Amino acid sequence: MQKPQIYSELNDIFRDLFDDDNIVLKPETSADDVDGWDSLAHINLIVAIEAKFKIKFKTAEIESLHNVEHLVDVIAAKLG
Amino acid sequence: MNIELDWLPGLNDWADQLARAQALPWPSAKPAFVALANSRIDFLQTVKLDRAVQRSLKAAGGDPxxxxxxxxxxxxxxxxxxxxxxxxxxxxxxxxxxxxxxxxxxxxxxxxxxxxxxxxxxxxxxxxxxxxxxxxxxxxxxxxxxxxxxxxxxxxxxxxxxxxxxxxxxxxxxxxxxxxxxxxxxxxxxxxxxxxxxxxxxxxxxxxxxxxxxxxxxxxxxxxxxxxxxxxxxxxxxxxxxxxxxxxxxxxxxxxxRGLSAKCLVLDLDNTLWGGVIGDGGLEGIALGQGSAAGEAFLDFQRYAQTLSRRGVILAVCSKNDEINARAPFQKHPEMILKETDIACFVANWSDKAQNIRTIAASLNIGLDALVFADDNPAERGLIRRELPMVAVPELPEDPADYVSTIARGGYFEAVAVTGEDRERGSQYAGNAQREKLRETVTDVASYLAALKMELIFQPFDRIGLPRIVQLANKTNQFNLTTIRYVERDLERVIDDPRCVSLQLRLKDVYGDNGIIALILGRMQGQDLFIETWLMSCRVLGRQVEEATLQLIAARAEASGARRLIGEYRPTAKNGMVREHYEKLGFAPLDASGEESTANRWILELSSYRSKPTPIRLVEGPNAKTADLQRA
Incomplete structure (x- = not known):
C-alpha cells in the first residue's frame, strides 16, 4: 500500500473517531492539533488502525506514535 | 475484525442512515438509532453511534x-x-x-x-x-x-x-x-x-x-x-x-x-429445522438425523430449540408450505426431536410471512418485540426486518452446523431466573389447545366455563413466589391497569407491610395449572384501598377471572378496614384493552372536581358492592394463613 492511500484511510479513521469531517491529516499533525486526541482516544486510535490495516503495534511503538508522519511510516513498514 | 456481532445483519448504508438519524430530534430519532445499534457494527462505529446518540439526547435535555x-x-x-x-x-x-x-x-x-x-x-x-x-x-x-x-x-x-x-x-x-x-x-x-x-x-x-x-x-x-x-x-x-x-x-x-427478553422463537421449517424441502422430497427426501453431517446439524438445532422450550421459551412455526406437508415430519419422521406438542402456534400456508408472524404474536397474546424469527432464507429475513423491525431476526449462517451457536450468541432469551411457570409453559400451551377444542364442542360460553371447573387459588405475596411476581409485574403490558414496574426489593417490602393488600392468583382447570396469572397490589390510604397494580396474563382472558378477583379484593379490603376501593387506569401504548375495566366491574368515575390527575380514577363503595356469581371456585393458597398470622 502506497503512503497516499495510507493517509487517506487514516484520515477516515480520524474523522470517525474524533467526529470531525473537516480533519485533513498532514505529516506534522499531532495530538495537539486534533481536538479530543487524549490518552483514551489514542488507545482507540491504535486499536482502530490495527483492525483496519490488520497489523499489530509493539508497546514501544505505541508510546512514540504522536505525529501522523511517524504513524504512516510505521504502518507502511509493517505492510511491507 | 467484526467477529463480535455476527448474528446481526450488516448494513451497507450505515453511515448514511446515521446521518439521517442525526438530523431528527429526540425522541423521533430513537427508533433509527436503535436500528443502527442492531446492525453488525465494530467498536469504532459503536463509539461513533454513541456520540451521536449522546448529542441528540443532550439537545433534547435527556430522556425521562x-x-x-x-x-x-x-x-x-x-x-x-x-x-x-x-x-x-x-x-x-x-x-x-x-x-x-x-x-x-x-x-x-x-x-x-x-x-x-x-x-x-x-x-x-x-x-x-x-x-x-x-x-x-x-x-x-x-x-x-x-x-x-x-x-x-x-x-x-x-x-x-x-x-x-x-x-x-x-x-x-x-x-x-x-x-x-x-x-x-x-x-x-x-x-x-x-x-x-x-x-x-x-x-x-x-x-x-x-x-x-x-x-x-x-x-x-x-x-x-x-x-x-x-x-x-x-x-x-x-x-x-x-x-x-x-x-x-x-x-x-x-x-x-427489566423483563425485556424475547419470549418466543419462531421457526421456519425447510432448511431450518431439516435439510431440503418437505413439499418436494417428502419424508424420505429431507436430511434429518444420524447418517449425514447435515442431518445431524439439524438434529442439534432441534435439540437446542427443545432445550429453550423446556426453560420457558415458546416455540412457533412459520413456514411456506401446505400445512399437511409441514406437519408430516412432526407426526411421522422417526428422527424429529420437536413434536407438535412443543409448538404453541403452527402456521404453514402460502401467505407472506410478515402477516403470519403478526398472526402468531396475536394468537399467543405477546408483543411482536418478544419474537425471534429464525429462517435460512435471506429474502424472508430481509422482508421481516423491513416489515416488522421490532422482531429480532438473527443472521443465520449458511452452514446449519452453526445455527445453534448463532442463536445462542445472539442472547435473545437471556434470563436471570427460571420459575416453575417457565418450566411448565410448554404444557400450559398444550393445555390451551385442548381448551380451544372444548370451546369448539361446547356451544355456549357459560357451559364451556362451567366445564372447565376452574379454581382460583389466592394468597398474599410471599418470598417463594417473589421471582415469578417480579417477572410478571415487569413483563405484563396489555392487561395491566397502571403498568408500574417494580424491582424485587419493592415487592419484598410489600410482604411485611400491614398497610398493603397483595394477592397472587393461580388458576387451575381440568386441563392443568395455568400458574400465577394475576397480581393485585393495593395500599391503604385512610379508609380507601387504592389499587396500585392490577394485572393479569392474557392467557386467561374471557374466563371471568376479573369478577372473581374483585370478590377477593373486596374481602381483603374490608378485613383491612377499608370502606371504598379506588382503581386507576393509566393509559399506555399497549393497555387499551383495560380502558373500561373498572367501569365493567361496576366502579363509578371518581369526582374529579378540585383534584388533578383523577380523570382515570374509579371508585367502588364496599357497602353497596354485591358480588356476581362466577364459575370459579375460590381456594385459599397454602401460605395465606401463615401470612395472616405474621400480620396479626
Whole structure:
C-alpha cells in the first residue's frame, strides 16, 4: 500500500473517531492539533488502525506514535 | 475484525442512515438509532453511534426513561461506557452511566458525600479487574469474595439497586499447566477458584453475574478480550476492541432484569429445522438425523430449540408450505426431536410471512418485540426486518452446523431466573389447545366455563413466589391497569407491610395449572384501598377471572378496614384493552372536581358492592394463613 492511500484511510479513521469531517491529516499533525486526541482516544486510535490495516503495534511503538508522519511510516513498514 | 456481532445483519448504508438519524430530534430519532445499534457494527462505529446518540439526547435535555448505571472498576473502565450504552440501546434502553474516580470504588461507596451517592444508581456494575481481586497472591478465594460481598451489600443498602458483578477475566497465564489447580497459590488457579465460588455467593446475595470468563471462551478468546500492552499502557483489562461485545452482554442482562427478553422463537421449517424441502422430497427426501453431517446439524438445532422450550421459551412455526406437508415430519419422521406438542402456534400456508408472524404474536397474546424469527432464507429475513423491525431476526449462517451457536450468541432469551411457570409453559400451551377444542364442542360460553371447573387459588405475596411476581409485574403490558414496574426489593417490602393488600392468583382447570396469572397490589390510604397494580396474563382472558378477583379484593379490603376501593387506569401504548375495566366491574368515575390527575380514577363503595356469581371456585393458597398470622 502506497503512503497516499495510507493517509487517506487514516484520515477516515480520524474523522470517525474524533467526529470531525473537516480533519485533513498532514505529516506534522499531532495530538495537539486534533481536538479530543487524549490518552483514551489514542488507545482507540491504535486499536482502530490495527483492525483496519490488520497489523499489530509493539508497546514501544505505541508510546512514540504522536505525529501522523511517524504513524504512516510505521504502518507502511509493517505492510511491507 | 467484526467477529463480535455476527448474528446481526450488516448494513451497507450505515453511515448514511446515521446521518439521517442525526438530523431528527429526540425522541423521533430513537427508533433509527436503535436500528443502527442492531446492525453488525465494530467498536469504532459503536463509539461513533454513541456520540451521536449522546448529542441528540443532550439537545433534547435527556430522556425521562433513562436508567442510571454506576460503572465501578478497580482500573480503567471508561473504554467500556460507549459499548454499554449501545448494548442497552439495542434493546431500547437509555443508560446514564456514572464512572467514579479511578480505583476509588470502595471509598465512593462508603463516603456519603461522594459523586456516586449523589448519582443514586439504579444498577451498580462492579467491573473489577482480576489482578486487583487476586492481589499479591496472599488472598484466599473466600476472602476475595467476602470483600466483594461487602461492596454488594453496601451498594444494595445504600441505593436499593440491582447489583451486577463481573466474573474475573482469567488473564494471568497458568504456571503448572493442565493441572494448575494443584498449585493453589498460582494466580491463575485462584482466579478460577474465585469464579467458581462466586456463583453460589452471588446467588445467595441476590447479585447477578456478568460472566466475563464464560463468554470470553465462547466469543473470541482471551486474546480478543485482553491485550497485555493495553493493560500495561492504560490499565484497560478489557480492551476497546472487545468493549462493544462487553456492552452487548451487559445490555442483554440489563434487559432481562427489566423483563425485556424475547419470549418466543419462531421457526421456519425447510432448511431450518431439516435439510431440503418437505413439499418436494417428502419424508424420505429431507436430511434429518444420524447418517449425514447435515442431518445431524439439524438434529442439534432441534435439540437446542427443545432445550429453550423446556426453560420457558415458546416455540412457533412459520413456514411456506401446505400445512399437511409441514406437519408430516412432526407426526411421522422417526428422527424429529420437536413434536407438535412443543409448538404453541403452527402456521404453514402460502401467505407472506410478515402477516403470519403478526398472526402468531396475536394468537399467543405477546408483543411482536418478544419474537425471534429464525429462517435460512435471506429474502424472508430481509422482508421481516423491513416489515416488522421490532422482531429480532438473527443472521443465520449458511452452514446449519452453526445455527445453534448463532442463536445462542445472539442472547435473545437471556434470563436471570427460571420459575416453575417457565418450566411448565410448554404444557400450559398444550393445555390451551385442548381448551380451544372444548370451546369448539361446547356451544355456549357459560357451559364451556362451567366445564372447565376452574379454581382460583389466592394468597398474599410471599418470598417463594417473589421471582415469578417480579417477572410478571415487569413483563405484563396489555392487561395491566397502571403498568408500574417494580424491582424485587419493592415487592419484598410489600410482604411485611400491614398497610398493603397483595394477592397472587393461580388458576387451575381440568386441563392443568395455568400458574400465577394475576397480581393485585393495593395500599391503604385512610379508609380507601387504592389499587396500585392490577394485572393479569392474557392467557386467561374471557374466563371471568376479573369478577372473581374483585370478590377477593373486596374481602381483603374490608378485613383491612377499608370502606371504598379506588382503581386507576393509566393509559399506555399497549393497555387499551383495560380502558373500561373498572367501569365493567361496576366502579363509578371518581369526582374529579378540585383534584388533578383523577380523570382515570374509579371508585367502588364496599357497602353497596354485591358480588356476581362466577364459575370459579375460590381456594385459599397454602401460605395465606401463615401470612395472616405474621400480620396479626
Amino acid at each position: 426513561a433513562r436508567l442510571r448505571l454506576a460503572l465501578l472498576g478497580s482500573s480503567t473502565v471508561s473504554q467500556l461506557a460507549a459499548g454499554l450504552r449501545i448494548g442497552a440501546l439495542r434493546r431500547g434502553l437509555i443508560l446514564d452511566i456514572y464512572e467514579g474516580p479511578y480505583g476509588l470504588y470502595r471509598q465512593e461507596l462508603s463516603d456519603p458525600e461522594s459523586g456516586l451517592r449523589a448519582f443514586a444508581p439504579q444498577i451498580v456494575l462492579f467491573a473489577l479487574d482480576a489482578r486487583h481481586v487476586v492481589g499479591a497472591g496472599d488472598t484466599s478465594a473466600g476472602d476475595a469474595i467476602a470483600q466483594m460481598a461487602h461492596c454488594w451489600s453496601l451498594a444494595k443498602s445504600t441505593f436499593d439497586c440491582a447489583v451486577i458483578q463481573q466474573t474475573l477475566l482469567p488473564c494471568i497465564p497458568p504456571t503448572l499447566g493442565s493441572n494448575e489447580h494443584r498449585l493453589p497459590e498460582s494466580p491463575h488457579a485462584l482466579i478460577e477458584r474465585i469464579n467458581s465460588e462466586l456463583r453460589p455467593a452471588a446467588d445467595a446475595a441476590g447479585v447477578h453475574l456478568l460472566a466475563l470468563d464464560s463468554f470470553m471462551r465462547l466469543h473470541g478468546g482471551l486474546n480478543f478480550w485482553h491485550e497485555a500492552s493495553l493493560w500495561n499502557r492504560a490499565k484497560q483489562e478489557v480492551g476497546p476492541a472487545a468493549s462493544a461485545l462487553y456492552g452487548e452482554y451487559a445490555g442483554r442482562l440489563i434487559a432481562a432484569l
